[in-house]
Amino acid sequence: MSDYETIKFEQTGPIARITLNRPDAANGMNDTMTRELADVARRCDTAATKVVVLTGSGRFFCAGGDLKSFASAPDRGLHIKGVANDLHRAISSFSRMGAVLIVAVNGTAAGAGFSIAVTGDLVLAAESASFTMAYTKVGLSPDGSSSYFLPRLIGITKTKELMLTNRVLSAQVAAEWGLVTEVVPDEELAARADALAEKMAATCSGSNETVKALMLSTFNSGLEEQMEFESRLIAERANSADGREGVDAFMAKRKPKFS
Structure with missing residues (x-):
C-alpha cells in the first residue's frame, strides 16, 4: 500500500488496484483526492x-465533488477549476494508457462519480448501485x-435527460x-472484479x-481515415x-504466452 x-x-504484478477511500464523506472528491488520483493514474501508465x-470504499462509489470543501474555499471558482483539472488529468491518463481500466461501481455514483465510472473500459456494477448526474441540482455543470x-x-x-433532470438510473437500467x-450481486462484486482483472492480465496489453486508441479516435475520423x-x-x-507469438501459437494450436 502506498501513502496516499x-x-x-x-500493485500486484501487472494488476493495480485503486480504491477511493473517503467513506465518511461518501468518497467525495476534494482537491486532495483528485490530485492523488491524477498522480496514481500517471503511475499506472507504464508497460508494467x-x-x-x-x-x-464503504457504501458509495463516489458521490461527486465534495461540496463542503468547495464552499469553504476563498475563491470557489478557482478552487473547483483546480479540482476539475486534476480529475481531468487522471481521466486522460486512464483513457490513453495501455492498461485496461475496470471500474467496479460498489454503490451510488453521482456527479463526478458517475462521470469517472463510465470512463472505464469495462464497468461492473453491484445490483444496488445507482447513477445520477446531480450537477444542476446545486447550480453547477457537468465535468469529469x-x-x-x-x-x-x-x-x-x-x-x-440525465444532465437536465438528474434522473437516477439503477444498475440494471444503466x-x-x-x-x-x-x-x-453486491457480495460478488469484488470477486468478479478480481477474476476479470486476472483474465485481462493474461491478454496482450x-x-x-x-x-483503446481506435475507440478514442472513431468519432473524430472519417471512414477512410479510420x-x-x-x-x-x-x-x-x-x-x-x-x-x-499470438499468430504462431494459433498455428501451433497452443495457448499464447504474451509478454
Missing part, C-alpha cells in the same frame, strides 16, 4: 501495468469527461443503456492499448513480439 491520504493503491481496478463520453455511449437525447458492462489508422496499427501489431 484519500485513496488506497496496491496491464490492468487497473478502480472502486470505492461526461459531456464527451456520455453522448458517445448513449446519444445526445439521453445525455440531456446496463440496458450501455453504460455498464455487467451487473453482479499491446492489443488492448490499440483497441481504416488507415486500423491498417497501420494492425501492421504494427503483426510485427510486434506479441503479435508474432
Whole structure:
C-alpha cells in the first residue's frame, strides 16, 4: 500500500488496484483526492501495468465533488477549476494508457462519480448501485469527461435527460443503456472484479492499448481515415513480439504466452 491520504493503491504484478477511500464523506472528491488520483493514474501508465481496478470504499462509489470543501474555499471558482483539472488529468491518463481500466461501481455514483465510472473500459456494477448526474441540482455543470463520453455511449437525447433532470438510473437500467458492462450481486462484486482483472492480465496489453486508441479516435475520423489508422496499427501489431507469438501459437494450436 502506498501513502496516499484519500485513496488506497496496491500493485500486484501487472494488476493495480485503486480504491477511493473517503467513506465518511461518501468518497467525495476534494482537491486532495483528485490530485492523488491524477498522480496514481500517471503511475499506472507504464508497460508494467496491464490492468487497473478502480472502486470505492464503504457504501458509495463516489458521490461527486465534495461540496463542503468547495464552499469553504476563498475563491470557489478557482478552487473547483483546480479540482476539475486534476480529475481531468487522471481521466486522460486512464483513457490513453495501455492498461485496461475496470471500474467496479460498489454503490451510488453521482456527479463526478458517475462521470469517472463510465470512463472505464469495462464497468461492473453491484445490483444496488445507482447513477445520477446531480450537477444542476446545486447550480453547477457537468465535468469529469461526461459531456464527451456520455453522448458517445448513449446519444445526445439521453445525455440531456440525465444532465437536465438528474434522473437516477439503477444498475440494471444503466446496463440496458450501455453504460455498464455487467451487473453482479453486491457480495460478488469484488470477486468478479478480481477474476476479470486476472483474465485481462493474461491478454496482450499491446492489443488492448490499440483497441483503446481506435475507440478514442472513431468519432473524430472519417471512414477512410479510420481504416488507415486500423491498417497501420494492425501492421504494427503483426510485427510486434506479441503479435508474432499470438499468430504462431494459433498455428501451433497452443495457448499464447504474451509478454
